[in-house]
Amino acid sequence: MTRPSLLVLALGLLTLAAPMSAQRPMKVYISVDLEGISGVNSDNQTSAAGAEYGRARKLMVDDANAAIRGAFDGGATDVVVNDSHGSQRNLLPEDIDPRVKLISHSFKRYGMMEGLDSSFHAIIFVGYHAKAGSPRGVFAHTGSGVLADLQINGVSVGEGGMNAVLARWYGVPVVMVTGDDVAVEEQRVTVPDVRGVVVKRAINSRAVELRPLVETRREIQQAAKESVASARKSPPEHLAQYTVRMTFRDPTIPEVATAFREVRLVTPTTVEFTRDAMPDAYRLIRVLYRFINTD
Ligand SMILES: [Zn+2]
Structure with a gap:
């Protein structure tokens, strides 16, 4: 064989080998809340002033890291983690899996879904909880304490439901949720085929039956691996309009909220507004429950 033909052969082999060694990019988005984390069930764990906050932070990052390991095992090439609880500065960069990018601080337009766009392939919710008004469900609430x-x-x-509607706008599937049994069941209303990992059983809004931590972490990792590996993107879902109705526990915020021209008062405690795009609706929901100060 002549030298040029050897070269041609070598180049040909390289071209053949290239697609097999190059990994297709696969971006996974993980939103981590605190109330539905393995082992968490007490008021003094959920905010920085609480005596057991340090413990809860550790529990939170351990569940998050299990999901991250699973996501990479399942084929993720990029993982973005969004700290989604309270101050949204609970996860410490020095404790989280060093392969991820971490979105931190609550001054965000899209809160629990900050940074999500259509370039992602799968979404995982970690540590989620039941919605406001659930009779059972650890720390059942929506957004902040002000919503009924x-x-x-x-x-x-x-x-979880509101975030899933935003995820559909971008065509990114919510493949997995972790939390108590009520939170996981509730997620199925908006994402019927979501993979759920029940890390604790809610007895009421505080008392829980906790599963062993090693078991829940193992299960989170395995479920994340399998659900990321089998994730299939769907076309973005853009509904004709998004009509949002928010009922507050008292009339103070609704009264202030009517300062926004499109916000209509339906009852003294309920407001309604309509937006064409879900990201716009999401931003206004967040402003209304979080950024109106009634002190
Ligand atoms: Zn929450």
Whole structure:
């Protein structure tokens, strides 16, 4: 064989080998809340002033890391983690899996879904909880303590539901959720085929039956691996409009909220507004429950 033909052969082999060694990019988005984390069930764990906050932070990052390991095992090439609880500065960069990018601080337009766009392939919710008004479900609430109910196009949703509607706008599937049994069941209203990992059974809004931590972490990792590996993107879902109805626990916020021209007062405690795009609706929902100060 002549030298040029050897070269041609070598180049040919390289071209053949290249697609097999190059990994297709696969972006996974993980939103991590705190109330539905393995082992968490007490008021003094959920905010920075609480005596057991440090413990809860550790529990939170351990569940998050299990999901991250699973996502990479399942083929993820990029993982973005969004800290989604309270101050949204709970996960410490020094404790989280060093392969991820971490979105931190609550001053965000899209809160629990900040940074999501259509370039992602799969979404995982870690540590989610039941919606406001659930009679059972550890720390059942929606967004902040001020809401009694949230409806999007007539369907009552919690945080997992509202985030799933935004995910559909971008065509990115929510493949997995972890939390107590009520939170996981609730997620199935908006994402019927979601993979759920029940890390604890809610007895009421505080008392729980906790599963062993090693078991829940193992299960989170395995479920994340399998659900990321089998994730299939769907076309973005853009509904004709998004009508949002928010019922507050008291009339203070609704009264202030009517300062936004499109926000209509339906009852003294309920407001309604309509937006053409879900990301716009999401931003206004967040402003209304979080950024109106009634002190
Ligand atoms: Zn939450």
